[in-house]
Amino acid sequence: MKNKKIKRILGLILVLGFLLLVNYYLPSRINPYLFQIIILCGINIMLAVSLNLINGFTGQFSIGHAGFMAIGGYSSAAFTYYLGSGLIKSLSSVVMFGWLAKSIVFVFALFLGGSLAALAGLVVGIPSLRLKGDYLAIATLGFGEIIRVIILNIDAVGAARGFVDIPGYTNLFWVLFFMLLTIVTVRNLVYSTHGRAFLSVREDEVAAEAMGINTTYYKVNAFVIGAFFAGIAGGLFGHYLLYLHTNSFTFMKSIEVIIMVVLGGMGSITGSILAAIILTILPEFLRVVKDYRMVIYSFTLIVLMLTRPQGIFGVEKFSFKKIRNVFLRKV
Amino acid sequence: MSEFIQQLINGIAWGSIYALIALGYTMVYGVLRLINFAHGDVYMVGAFAGFFASRWLGIAQKPTFLGILLVFLISMLVCACLGVIIERGVYKPLRKAPRLTVLIAAIGVSLFLENAGQLIFGADPKFFPQIIPKKDLISSGGVILTNQQTMVVGISLLLMALLQLFIMRTKTGKAMRAVSFNREAASLMGIATDNIITITFVIGSALAGAAAILVALTNPKIEPLMGIMPGIKAFVAAVLGGIGNIPGAMLGGMIMGIAEVMVVGYLSSTYRDAIAFAILILILLFKPSGLLGAFTGEKV
Numbered sequence: 001m002k003n004k005k006i007k008r009i010l011g012l013i014l015v016l017g018f019l020l021l022v023n024y025y026l027p028s029r030i031n032p033y034l035f036q037i038i039i040l041c042g043i044n045i046m047l048a049v050s051l052n053l054i055n056g057f058t059g060q061f062s063i064g065h066a067g068f069m070a071i072g073g074y075s076s077a078a079f080t081y082y083l084g085s086g087l088i089k090s091l092s093s094v095v096m097f098g099w100l101a102k103s104i105v106f107v108f109a110l111f112l113g114g115s116l117a118a119l120a121g122l123v124v125g126i127p128s129l130r131l132k133g134d135y136l137a138i139a140t141l142g143f144g145e146i147i148r149v150i151i152l153n154i155d156a157v158g159a160a161r162g163f164v165d166i167p168g169y170t171n172l173f174w175v176l177f178f179m180l181l182t183i184v185t186v187r188n189l190v191y192s193t194h195g196r197a198f199l200s201v202r203e204d205e206v207a208a209e210a211m212g213i214n215t216t217y218y219k220v221n222a223f224v225i226g227a228f229f230a231g232i233a234g235g236l237f238g239h240y241l242l243y244l245h246t247n248s249f250t251f252m253k254s255i256e257v258i259i260m261v262v263l264g265g266m267g268s269i270t271g272s273i274l275a276a277i278i279l280t281i282l283p284e285f286l287r288v289v290k291d292y293r294m295v296i297y298s299f300t301l302i303v304l305m306l307t308r309p310q311g312i313f314g315v316e317k318f319s320f321k322k323i324r325n326v327f328l329r330k331v
Numbered sequence: 332m333s334e335f336i337q338q339l340i341n342g343i344a345w346g347s348i349y350a351l352i353a354l355g356y357t358m359v360y361g362v363l364r365l366i367n368f369a370h371g372d373v374y375m376v377g378a379f380a381g382f383f384a385s386r387w388l389g390i391a392q393k394p395t396f397l398g399i400l401l402v403f404l405i406s407m408l409v410c411a412c413l414g415v416i417i418e419r420g421v422y423k424p425l426r427k428a429p430r431l432t433v434l435i436a437a438i439g440v441s442l443f444l445e446n447a448g449q450l451i452f453g454a455d456p457k458f459f460p461q462i463i464p465k466k467d468l469i470s471s472g473g474v475i476l477t478n479q480q481t482m483v484v485g486i487s488l489l490l491m492a493l494l495q496l497f498i499m500r501t502k503t504g505k506a507m508r509a510v511s512f513n514r515e516a517a518s519l520m521g522i523a524t525d526n527i528i529t530i531t532f533v534i535g536s537a538l539a540g541a542a543a544i545l546v547a548l549t550n551p552k553i554e555p556l557m558g559i560m561p562g563i564k565a566f567v568a569a570v571l572g573g574i575g576n577i578p579g580a581m582l583g584g585m586i587m588g589i590a591e592v593m594v595v596g597y598l599s600s601t602y603r604d605a606i607a608f609a610i611l612i613l614i615l616l617f618k619p620s621g622l623l624g625a626f627t628g629e630k631v
Contacts, residue, residue: 061431063438127616133430134366138566139615142608149605255438262435294446301439306424309432 015180023173035172039240041280042175043233046182048260048272050229053186055258056266057195058222059202060128061137063254064144065230067124068117070249071147072231073238074157076113077166080105080239084167106169110178110235117231118224120147125223129216141251152246162245163238170240178236182229187269189225198222202267259301265311274312336474338596339589344480344549346588347487351542352565353572353580353587354494355535361511361575362531364430368437369417370539371562372444373410377540378459378553379452380409385460394462406544407537414536415529423525441562448555456554459547479549490541491581494534498577507531511575560604564591567611573624582623586610 027035047069054062084105091101124143128136157163189195197218200208209215238244260279264271286293304311352374359367384405390398421440425433469476498504509517510527518524546561547553568587572579587607594606614621 059431061434127612130619131615134434135570135615135619137434138366138563138570139612141563142567142611146605146608146612149602153601255442258435258438266431291450295443295450298439298442298446302421302436302443305428305432305436305439306421309428309435 016177019173019176019180022176023171026172037280037284039170039172039175039236041277042179043237043240044257044260044276044280045179045273046229046233046236047257048264048276049182049186049269050226050233051257052261052264052266052269052272053189053198054222054226055261056268056272057190057202058198058219060219060222061133062124062128062140062223062226063137063251063258064124064140064142064147065226065257066249066251066253067144067147068120068227068230069234069237069253070151070246071120071234072110072113072117073234073244073249074113074151074163075116075231076109076235077163077238077244078157079109079112080167080169081163081165084109102169106174106239109169109239110174110232113235114228114231117234118228120231121223121225121227122220124227125220128219128223141254144249144251144254148246148249151249158244160246162243164243166238166242166244168239168242170236175236175240178229178232182232183269183273185225185229190269194218194221199267259297261311262301262309263304263311265313268311268313271311271313333474334596338592340474340476340480342589342592343585344483344588345592346585347484348542348546348584349561349565349568349587350581350584351487351490351538351545352561353568353584354491354577355539356566356569357572357574357577357580358507358511358531358535360569362507362514362528363422363426365422365433366437366566367417367422367535368434368562369440369444370535371558371560371565372441372448373413373417373536373558374539374543374561375448375553375555375558376413376444377406377410377536377543378547378557379448379457379555380540381406381544381547382457382459382553385462390460390462394460399462403541403544407540410536410540410543411533414532418529418532423528445556445559452555454555456552458551459553461548461551463548483545483549486541486545490538494538495577497534503527503530564604564607567607570611570621571614573621576621576623579621579623583621586622 047065051062051065054060054065087105088098088101091104092098095101095104120143124140127139131139151157152160190198197208197213198221200211200213201215201218201222205215234249237248256279260275261272263279264273264275283293286296289296352370355370355373356367359365359370381402384402385398388398388401390402417440421436422433425436463479463482466478467475468478468481498507506517506522506527507530509520509522510524510531514524517527564587565584568583569580570583571586572581572583574580587610590610591603591606595603618624
């Protein structure tokens, strides 16, 4: 099967090359406002897809996602702020290009943020084993708030003043890269044996246990993976805004991500992507009625629940296979 | 030692407030198995209703006992109506829907009330007329008990006693207990479950309104987001005592109030909100059915 492997590697190089090109040419061609929206879209997509893994596919109702994002953001920012420049200097002497050294440090920082967030996901996930539905929701909300309050009290990351002077390493390439990574990972995860296990936990936990599925393992797994990507999203967020404050990570933020997942359809990756884009762009259009924005949002949420709770896409998906089959039949 | 007693008194005063709000949560959960996230915001609306009522009645200039009583009653009435509207409009159509959907709808109602409140009332805090002048009733050995605190605790205990009487001694109360035990069996026995559920919301919301006025009389600042934190803490109190259990809600409220005041007094005020969640997580880990709750096994 060497052909397949070569095709895969070629495909990967093509995608990376495309991203690099986009990153090089796009920012100068479009106005900064649009650029910011694209970056925020990418980050929100990561958040929505990672939350969908926990809420939509595994059926664990988590409204503490902002906490994971906060951990990822703050820890990666702290890493680059305190250790970053030193590391880059020492790396530059080893590696030829300055930009390569910067990239290595940045990616490492992001992974560090993601890993710490994943650890938090572990801590949050384990109690979830004993909790169902509403209780789990409140417990995750509580964890999110506790995380926020703890960060608020750490002086080294700015406490109540906020974390300033974060180096601005985020660019379009990294946002798109990690966004694609999140989507591909979650998608592959879901359409695998693991994915079946997640779905079985969502559908009927008792039956799943009876079938021999270790629901404990899979529930915690969902939390950990979801938290990891949320952490990376947080890291990208922090290094884009160059400033972090715990006020960005209240449960309102968690609820915004939940709205994205619910609007798109729990259990639909395509839906989450679409809803994330819509809900990032919509506030810009609604700027005219800025004061009414949250009222419209919440009212829409209620109406959505009353009329079409499965969201836009329900449990449907966008399938490359379908499109490929169409082409193949033509050939 | 005297400081400890002082903190204890403060804690009991706050605890009564949490208990009143927690009663609303626990009763609704008992009959509907639903966490009414909007309850904290009903509390907020009650405070504003009382604010406008007191303005309309001109209480600030002429504080009378009748006037204060009217403010209480108006606030409780407004809250009760709001509770009915929410129940009939949002929760009733979703009776058969999966829990997640109802939960999200409840969050939606809560957000709606908060933001509509900010729009209608303005996000800036208003000042509730302090019609009951603060007077130290007992002041000995560094411990101060004010008339306000006595009033808060006294009225709360009175309302809770009335509720307990209602639940235990009246036919409707019995019906409420039946519905919370098993809704379908209750309807088979001829109980009008829809009406009972509505009555539950009415009572719960009215109690929240009373709590709001009690708080507003002692802490003058009211603003549209004031219901979020007390709502969450009252929910934790309800869970702590055993959700669905009325004496449990009262007990849970007291413990929450005391714990919070102790943490603020002895540890640090920044952890004030976190203590509620810490208690929640602890109780959910070690005794999820709550202190007074009964463990109902998971049915297959």
